[in-house]
Amino acid sequence: MMNLKTILLVFYQIVSTISSPLPLVPSQSQNFPETLHNLQDNAEGLLYLSKGIIQETILLETALTDLQNGKYKPVSTLKEAMASLASMPNASDHTAIEIATELITRGLAPTNILDILNGLTDSQINSIYNDNPRNPEEPIYPKRNPEDAPYDKTEDELRSAIHIPHNFQYGANGKRPVLLVPGTSDPTGTTYYFSYEKLLADTDFADPVWVNIPDHSLGDIQIVSEYVAYAINYISAISKTKTGVISWSQGGIDVQWALKYWPSTRDAIEDFMPISPDFHGTLFEYICLFPNRLCTPSIRQQGYESNLIHALRKDDGDSAYVPTTSVYSGVDEVVQPQSDPNASGTMNDVRRVGVTNTQVQLACPGKPAGGFYTHEAMLVNPIAYALFVDALTHDGPGNLSRIDLDTVCNQIVPPRLGLDDLLGTEAMALIYGTVDTLSYGESEPKEPPLKDYV
Ligand SMILES: *[C@@H]1O[C@H](CO)[C@@H](O)[C@H](O)[C@H]1NC(C)=O
Ligand SMILES: *[C@@H]1O[C@H](CO)[C@@H](O)[C@H](O)[C@H]1NC(C)=O
Ligand SMILES: *[C@@H]1O[C@H](CO)[C@@H](O)[C@H](O)[C@H]1NC(C)=O
Numbered sequence: 001m002m003n004l005k006t007i008l009l010v011f012y013q014i015v016s017t018i019s020s021p022l023p024l025v026p027s028q029s030q031n032f033p034e035t036l037h038n039l040q041d042n043a044e045g046l047l048y049l050s051k052g053i054i055q056e057t058i059l060l061e062t063a064l065t066d067l068q069n070g071k072y073k074p075v076s077t078l079k080e081a082m083a084s085l086a087s088m089p090n091a092s093d094h095t096a097i098e099i100a101t102e103l104i105t106r107g108l109a110p111t112n113i114l115d116i117l118n119g120l121t122d123s124q125i126n127s128i129y130n131d132n133p134r135n136p137e138e139p140i141y142p143k144r145n146p147e148d149a150p151y152d153k154t155e156d157e158l159r160s161a162i163h164i165p166h167n168f169q170y171g172a173n174g175k176r177p178v179l180l181v182p183g184t185s186d187p188t189g190t191t192y193y194f195s196y197e198k199l200l201a202d203t204d205f206a207d208p209v210w211v212n213i214p215d216h217s218l219g220d221i222q223i224v225s226e227y228v229a230y231a232i233n234y235i236s237a238i239s240k241t242k243t244g245v246i247s248w249s250q251g252g253i254d255v256q257w258a259l260k261y262w263p264s265t266r267d268a269i270e271d272f273m274p275i276s277p278d279f280h281g282t283l284f285e286y287i288c289l290f291p292n293r294l295c296t297p298s299i300r301q302q303g304y305e306s307n308l309i310h311a312l313r314k315d316d317g318d319s320a321y322v323p324t325t326s327v328y329s330g331v332d333e334v335v336q337p338q339s340d341p342n343a344s345g346t347m348n349d350v351r352r353v354g355v356t357n358t359q360v361q362l363a364c365p366g367k368p369a370g371g372f373y374t375h376e377a378m379l380v381n382p383i384a385y386a387l388f389v390d391a392l393t394h395d396g397p398g399n400l401s402r403i404d405l406d407t408v409c410n411q412i413v414p415p416r417l418g419l420d421d422l423l424g425t426e427a428m429a430l431i432y433g434t435v436d437t438l439s440y441g442e443s444e445p446k447e448p449p450l451k452d453y454v
Pocket of ligand 2: 341342
């Protein structure tokens with residue numbers, strides 16, 4: 001597992017000797033030296049772009065050092081944090097690396113960020129090598145339903161990616177399993193560490209469990225969806241009940257793809273609860289305008305008009321297969337458009353299974369909970385949490401008509417979360433995610449081909 005502090009240290013040494021030859025590192029390790037080495041290899045055709053990325057990463061590294069040295073003081077209240085988020089530059093003309101740097105200089109990263117990120121990213125909670133000995137009563141592999149798509153991955157690979165917390169109840173005691181599905185470039189255990197892992201574990205009606213994805217969902221979304229489809233079936237089978245599913249960002253596409261091509265999953269889900277989903281991809285495709293290291297297969301597949309998005313949406317794939325509670329922010333800096341009526345996060349409902357689409361600014365106009373929530377801050381948005389609690393405790397999707405808006409709209413984060421959770425979420429998503437994306441292996445010049453089953 002990658003160690004951020006080591007990467008940054010080595011990275012620092014590398015950039016300070018950037019004109020001398022770069023050391024070769026073992027090919028299985030994904031880290032900054034290798035990233036930069038590859039960048040240099042490609043530099044002939046991509047000189048301008050490589051230079052830009054190297055310069056931006058130097059600025060990010062400097063900001064992290066300055067943060068640790070106390071040059072940037074983190075905000076001290078949730079209100080300050082939201083004001084600072086609102087002052088972030090518009091991502092439509094900044095790269096992910098620049099945004100990560102801005103986050104630090106605006107006091108939105110905790111001083112001990114490297115300790116937090118190292119502790120979390122190395123931790124067992126992100127492992128794809130879990131021992132899950134329980135077998136479903138009926139086999140779910142190679143197919144649970146004859147209509148299911150074939151898996152490329154082995155059952156062992158798919159099953160060991162599932163992380164089951166030691167106090168998981170397997171559907172007992174009224175606690176419904178809720179599978180957490182990650183977004184692009186962040187490990188799952190860390191993604192939800194500051195939010196739904198603790199929020200749900202504290203309830204008497206829900207029980208969090210999650211699926212970790214190799215390469216942190218940077219590879220082909222069709223393969224990522226195999227992990228998601230299998231995990232939905234496995235958790236529901238061993239718990240002998242339907243599961244809830246919470247996704248963030250790309251995870252929404254992964255789940256909807258699983259629902260479309262593995263029909264067995266439709267009987268295994270009680271509620272689908274996507275946060276900041278991009279069912280129509282995003283118009284912010286500038287990352288992939290030129291071949292470069294930030295344009296990984298899954299990022300390319302999330303273009304507004306990608307082949308994968310077209311395949312997902314055709315034949316009413318843009319409509320729900322199970323009750324769906326979609327929640328998003330109109331000022332999302334990653335997914336656009338994300339404002340009603342044309343938000344990428346909108347789910348249609350031709351099958352009449354029950355859908356609610358909620359843009360938080362419209363649910364709580366002018367109130368804290370309808371404020372400037374970024375793509376990742378939506379993980380701690382109080383309206384999203386209240387709607388998911390509502391969904392999990394009623395038939396059908398979460399419905400604003402049952403939410404006490406006078407109370408919830410005045411919260412900045414759900415009860416029991418605090419400033420550290422907001423800052424931790426931001427740091428995890430933007431800083432770790434950016435380093436991780438840069439560390440992905442070769443990026444392909446084209447979108448991965450669609451599978452035969454599509
Ligand atoms: C970001 O920039 C785009 C294009 O210039 C603009 O339409 C949008 O309103 C801006 N968003 C924010 C939050 O300022
Ligand atoms: C939403 O999409 C429809 C159909 O493409 C278009 O006619 C309409 O102008 C869009 N609305 C907004 C607010 O962008
Ligand atoms: C949400 O609640 C309102 C008011 O009770 C109801 O009219 C509407 O049908 C509900 N929406 C869904 C999707 O269940």
